[in-house]
Amino acid sequence: KAGVTQTPRYLIKTRGQQVTLSCSPISGHRSVSWYQQTPGQGLQFLFEYFSETQRNKGNFPGRFSGRQFSNSRSEMNVSTLELGDSALYLCASSPGFETDTQYFGPGTRLTVL
Amino acid sequence: GNSVTQMEGPVTLSEEAFLTINCTYTATGYPSLFWYVQYPGEGLQLLLKATKADDKGSNKGFEATYRKETTSFHLEKGSVQVSDSAVYFCALSDGLTNAGKSTFGDGTTLTVKP
Numbered sequence: 001k002a003g004v005t006q007t008p009r010y011l012i013k014t015r016g017q018q019v020t021l022s023c024s025p026i027s028g029h030r031s032v033s034w035y036q037q038t039p040g041q042g043l044q045f046l047f048e049y050f051s052e053t054q055r056n057k058g059n060f061p062g063r064f065s066g067r068q069f070s071n072s073r074s075e076m077n078v079s080t081l082e083l084g085d086s087a088l089y090l091c092a093s094s095p096g097f098e099t100d101t102q103y104f105g106p107g108t109r110l111t112v113l
Numbered sequence: 114g115n116s117v118t119q120m121e122g123p124v125t126l127s128e129e130a131f132l133t134i135n136c137t138y139t140a141t142g143y144p145s146l147f148w149y150v151q152y153p154g155e156g157l158q159l160l161l162k163a164t165k166a167d168d169k170g171s172n173k174g175f176e177a178t179y180r181k182e183t184t185s186f187h188l189e190k191g192s193v194q195v196s197d198s199a200v201y202f203c204a205l206s207d208g209l210t211n212a213g214k215s216t217f218g219d220g221t222t223l224t225v226k227p
Contacts (some may be wrong), residue, residue, distance in 0.1 A: 004156075031213045031216065032213075033213045035214075041218040042217060042218075042219045042220060043202065043220075045215070045216070046178045048213030048214055049213075050213060055213060056213055056214045058214070076131070090156055090157065092157075092215075094213065096213065100206075100214055101147070101159055101162060102159075102206070104156035104157040104158070104212075106154075106155055106157050107155075107156050107184075112217050
């Protein structure tokens, strides 16, 4: 099976702009989760989607949003970018049940100037 | 809420040395426990997991045992190689109430020198 893919791999934006990141899960997986990884804060959970519905949400401002499509692909959007949004954004997929392992993509490296 | 505490790094070892990376957790219920590894420029890869107390996860010479009495999941390897140099993350998943949400430790950077 193909793994989790994320596009683009690298992005450079300026403050105030918005950005959309994409994640394609492993075929058959219905859950997609997003994490932000920074040197200072480590890995922080953003949100999780299951069958097109947001099932869990972390403690991030409303500028961070996401959605999931009927084919389980997911997008994450960040509006009004701030310098502190520079991070590696990781997407993970799983079948979506209790003890399922999450499979991570390579991440999108976002740099905000 | 849930939390994971890993031993602080970085850790530097010589090839063939014994490795232990400590991990303790706080969680309600009965979480599943994981160790992930991250190589430079890449995402996280699952190294091993355990889903219930006293389970031992193992992979590529690495082992960890789910200890409910001490709320620990320490990672061990008997003889490390240069290729094991990476960042290691301990994580838990409380699937019942927090499906799709894993809680991670801060990561431990391991460097193995020849």
